[in-house]
Amino acid sequence: MSADLQNPAFHNDDKARETLEAIRWPNGPFCPHCGNSDQEKIAKGEGKAHRPGLYYCAECNGQFTVTVGTVMERSKIPLSKWLLAMHLMGASKKGVSALQLQRMLGVTYKSAWFLCHRIREAMTPAKRGPIGGQGRTVESDETVIGGKAKNRAYAKKPPKKHSVLTLVDRDGDSHSFHVANVKARTLRAAMVKVADRKSHLVTDELLSYGSIGKEFAGHTTVNHSANEYVRLGGFAHVNTAESRFSLMKRAVFGTHHSISEAHLPRYLAEWDFKWNTRKINDGERAALIAKGIEGKRLTYRPTN
Numbered sequence: 001m002s003a004d005l006q007n008p009a010f011h012n013d014d015k016a017r018e019t020l021e022a023i024r025w026p027n028g029p030f031c032p033h034c035g036n037s038d039q040e041k042i043a044k045g046e047g048k049a050h051r052p053g054l055y056y057c058a059e060c061n062g063q064f065t066v067t068v069g070t071v072m073e074r075s076k077i078p079l080s081k082w083l084l085a086m087h088l089m090g091a092s093k094k095g096v097s098a099l100q101l102q103r104m105l106g107v108t109y110k111s112a113w114f115l116c117h118r119i120r121e122a123m124t125p126a127k128r129g130p131i132g133g134q135g136r137t138v139e140s141d142e143t144v145i146g147g148k149a150k151n152r153a154y155a156k157k158p159p160k161k162h163s164v165l166t167l168v169d170r171d172g173d174s175h176s177f178h179v180a181n182v183k184a185r186t187l188r189a190a191m192v193k194v195a196d197r198k199s200h201l202v203t204d205e206l207l208s209y210g211s212i213g214k215e216f217a218g219h220t221t222v223n224h225s226a227n228e229y230v231r232l233g234g235f236a237h238v239n240t241a242e243s244r245f246s247l248m249k250r251a252v253f254g255t256h257h258s259i260s261e262a263h264l265p266r267y268l269a270e271w272d273f274k275w276n277t278r279k280i281n282d283g284e285r286a287a288l289i290a291k292g293i294e295g296k297r298l299t300y301r302p303t304n
């Protein structure tokens with residue numbers, strides 16, 4: 001997808017539909033009801049009597065469009081605005097707030113809010129592989145987000161703090177979670193689910209890492225307070241996780257201000273997605289989001 005804001009797909013719903021069809025169906029449409037992809041048995045509805053983009057499946061006698069079975073199904077928001085929102089959210093380093101999207105797209109706040117969360121859903125991979133592996137270095141770092149009263153204009157008490165754990169393969173992907181606390185047992189439970197223990201682990205000197213570190217192929221700790229990031233010839237640093245965190249913190253304090261516990265996993269998925277796609281261009285990233293809309297409708301539950 002061209003990332004140029006002049007791309008007609010961002011302004012014209014027919015073009016947007018064609019773009020989305022090309023991304024989702026590179027080998028021609030398939031029926032989301034029965035899985036039929038035999039092009040002989042799929043007919044496109046032509047002419048004014050048909051809804052645009054409607055297909056008929058001769059295998060199950062069903063009808064479908066490119067948005068059936070996706071986070072976009074039954075949405076009243078025009079397709080061109082969906083694509084533009086995907087591009088804006090994917091291209092923004094600090095994240096886009098619903099308010100910002102409301103202004104940029106000329107939609108209601110409620111629509112913008114739903115767009116944001118459904119697009120985050122599309123950014124969430126259906127399946128994730130382990131972080132790290134043999135011969136790879138995994139950084140683990142924890143941070144606390146929220147909790148600053150000065151970012152809230154009217155609230156009397158500071159918003160709740162949330163601990164977030166991020167595991168980053170120094171040459172690969174990151175995976176972040178909300179954790180109840182940073183005690184050894186909690187961190188271990190989260191880490192063994194995600195990190196490949198054949199990796200070399202690099203962490204700060206938090207005592208909680210002491211025993212879990214022994215389960216990895218190796219464990220190096222970095223003393224933050226002494227600023228010894230370059231110990232061992234530059235190896236012992238957690239800069240990768242830290243730059244990942246700085247991106248996230250800028251998003252929280254600069255864009256979203258406060259994030260509720262219920263929505264936190266989706267924001268974390270957005271930051272992981274941006275980190276994991278940092279080497280591709282904005283157009284490729286937007287296309288990846290558009291591909292990610294598939295099969296998510298059933299798992300999506302609006303929380304308000």
Ligand SMILES: [Zn+2]
Nearest residue numbers: 031034057060
């Ligand atoms: Zn069918």
